[in-house]
Amino acid sequence: MKEIFLAVLKIIGFLLILPLIIAFIIAFQTQILSLPVAKEAWILWGAGSYVALNLFVYNFKNIYDFGKSMIEKMITFFKPAGYVIPIYSFLLIIIYIIALIFGPGRTYEPYFLFAISFSITMHLVLTAHDIYQADNSVLKAHYLLVFGAVLIVNLVIISLLLAWAIPEYSLIGFVKSLASHTSYLYRSIYKTIFLDSSV
Numbered sequence: 001m002k003e004i005f006l007a008v009l010k011i012i013g014f015l016l017i018l019p020l021i022i023a024f025i026i027a028f029q030t031q032i033l034s035l036p037v038a039k040e041a042w043i044l045w046g047a048g049s050y051v052a053l054n055l056f057v058y059n060f061k062n063i064y065d066f067g068k069s070m071i072e073k074m075i076t077f078f079k080p081a082g083y084v085i086p087i088y089s090f091l092l093i094i095i096y097i098i099a100l101i102f103g104p105g106r107t108y109e110p111y112f113l114f115a116i117s118f119s120i121t122m123h124l125v126l127t128a129h130d131i132y133q134a135d136n137s138v139l140k141a142h143y144l145l146v147f148g149a150v151l152i153v154n155l156v157i158i159s160l161l162l163a164w165a166i167p168e169y170s171l172i173g174f175v176k177s178l179a180s181h182t183s184y185l186y187r188s189i190y191k192t193i194f195l196d197s198s199v
Helices: 002-033 037-056 061-074 087-102 109-134 141-165 171-195
Strands: none
Touching: 002 037, 002 141, 002 171, 037 109, 061 087, 061 109, 087 109, 087 141, 109 141, 141 171
């Protein structure tokens, strides 16, 4: 009985943050699609390549687990650190920034963008898979709530990293879009549930 009650609470929690998750995804997508066409293309190719490889060739799980364990050993006081910090993307962006400072970064920019996008997609997909596998319940309530929260934190961290690495990626634009879509979604739900139903 306790498990059912907790599962219901988690599903309610997930439904409460679902509009926020959608707003985060829309805001992030908007910034990616507003990049110069060449940069946008390399980022989309990176994400698509990982998805294709994951489905048909190799999922890179061992590589993901190694990076996740590194983070967990460094940040022992925060258990989900391995889920919320995309270590490979962080390292690639640092290398990219150093390369830009010393000159050759522009030459290899497409490859860095491809690799950064590839690693971000790997991190999100395998984090979702890890949390899903850890939830043995039928409703997957724990998975829905936890991955929803992890996805939000990931998109914040990834946006900070991309704003650092790609000048055209606007953190202010991301925040404005996020605020606008969050407000719109919650107001729409409120009107639908409380105002329309009272008519």
